[in-house]
Amino acid sequence: MKRTLILLILIVVVSSFFLSTAYAQVQARLRVIRASNVGQGFDPSLRDVHNELGSLFSFTSYRLLRDENLNLALNRPVSISAREGRIILETTLVGLSRGFAEARIRVAREGTEILNTQVRLSPGRTVLIGGPRVRDGVIIYALYARF
Amino acid sequence: MKDSCSSVTKLVEKYFDGEVTDKEKLLVEGHLQDCSACQDALKSIEGLRTLIKTPVEEAAEKEDFPWVWQKIEREIRSQEKLTWWQTLRSWLDVSPLLRKKIWVPAVATLVVLLFITGQIIFRKTPSYPDSSVVEYVESGTNNVMIYNLEKAKITVIWVFEEPGEDQTSS
Numbered sequence: 193m194k195r196t197l198i199l200l201i202l203i204v205v206v207s208s209f210f211l212s213t214a215y216a217q218v219q220a221r222l223r224v225i226r227a228s229n230v231g232q233g234f235d236p237s238l239r240d241v242h243n244e245l246g247s248l249f250s251f252t253s254y255r256l257l258r259d260e261n262l263n264l265a266l267n268r269p270v271s272i273s274a275r276e277g278r279i280i281l282e283t284t285l286v287g288l289s290r291g292f293a294e295a296r297i298r299v300a301r302e303g304t305e306i307l308n309t310q311v312r313l314s315p316g317r318t319v320l321i322g323g324p325r326v327r328d329g330v331i332i333y334a335l336y337a338r339f
Numbered sequence: 340m341k342d343s344c345s346s347v348t349k350l351v352e353k354y355f356d357g358e359v360t361d362k363e364k365l366l367v368e369g370h371l372q373d374c375s376a377c378q379d380a381l382k383s384i385e386g387l388r389t390l391i392k393t394p395v396e397e398a399a400e401k402e403d404f405p406w407v408w409q410k411i412e413r414e415i416r417s418q419e420k421l422t423w424w425q426t427l428r429s430w431l432d433v434s435p436l437l438r439k440k441i442w443v444p445a446v447a448t449l450v451v452l453l454f455i456t457g458q459i460i461f462r463k464t465p466s467y468p469d470s471s472v473v474e475y476v477e478s479g480t481n482n483v484m485i486y487n488l489e490k491a492k493i494t495v496i497w498v499f500e501e502p503g504e505d506q507t508s509s
Contacts (some may be wrong), residue, residue, distance in 0.1 A: 207452050306481055307498050310474040316492050323498030
């Protein structure tokens with residue numbers, strides 16, 4: 193009886209391991225940045241992306257609004273809001289392969305979708321989604337996947 | 340006296356071994372004071388016991404009993420020790436699962452499960468060029484620009500909103 197139980201536990205553990213591997217999650221980091229031409233300065237938390245933002249955009253001020261670590265599971269949307277919920281970015285993991293993850297990203301302003309895209313996130317790749325207007329500037333989302 | 344002597348003689352050996360009752364002990368000790376024949380009988384028992392006991396004790400002292408036990412235990416273990424294959428077989432043979440033939444569907448289920456999960460884990464994916472990070476972009480309201488900075492591995496998706504879009508802001 194004891195051995196039967198051990199065998200059953202063994203089978204369940206092995207099966208669980210394979211299933212959990214198959215439906216693994218992806219860790220992602222999403223930073224919400226407000227860029228504007230009012231004032232000057234870089235948020236110290238954005239020091240690591242100072243050069244990239246400076247070379248891509250011509251804003252004079254960058255401020256970090258939110259820095260979130262996301263657990264992206266297949267087909268489970270994760271929403272991050274900005275501007276008191278007026279602008280919402282929704283990320284959904286739609287595919288997972290060795291070396292990259294596919295994510296569908298929707299940006300909505302007050303319920304109206306302004307962007308719907310699907311991107312491939314690979315190690316070391318940063319996807320910047322910008323443009324939604326806020327007072328005196330724009331919102332820039334910086335998305336990275338952690339493998 | 341003779342009767343008393345014959346009845347005490349039976350008790351002398353028990354007396355020597357300390358197996359008599361208090362009453363018998365008093366009887367024997369009282370009798371021994373007066374009876375030289377029974378005293379001799381007791382002495383001969385003592386002599387005989389000493390003769391047997393001494394060599395046995397000497398032999399036991401010479402013998403290393405812990406070592407003997409270790410040797411016996413080692414021998415038992417060596418006889419009981421099975422190879423991993425024998426262990427596995429005996430383990431499986433005893434298992435009621437094997438007797439009930441549940442193993443066959445269990446293994447089949449496991450194989451199917453491994454096959455399905457293996458398909459998901461190791462499925463081949465088309466190797467996209469690194470530049471095609473964005474698979475599609477849709478916007479019903481605004482113009483959208485995609486810009487790839489390959490050296491820095493940055494992809495920019497920019498939504499062009501009119502300046503007045505955030506009028507509700509405080």
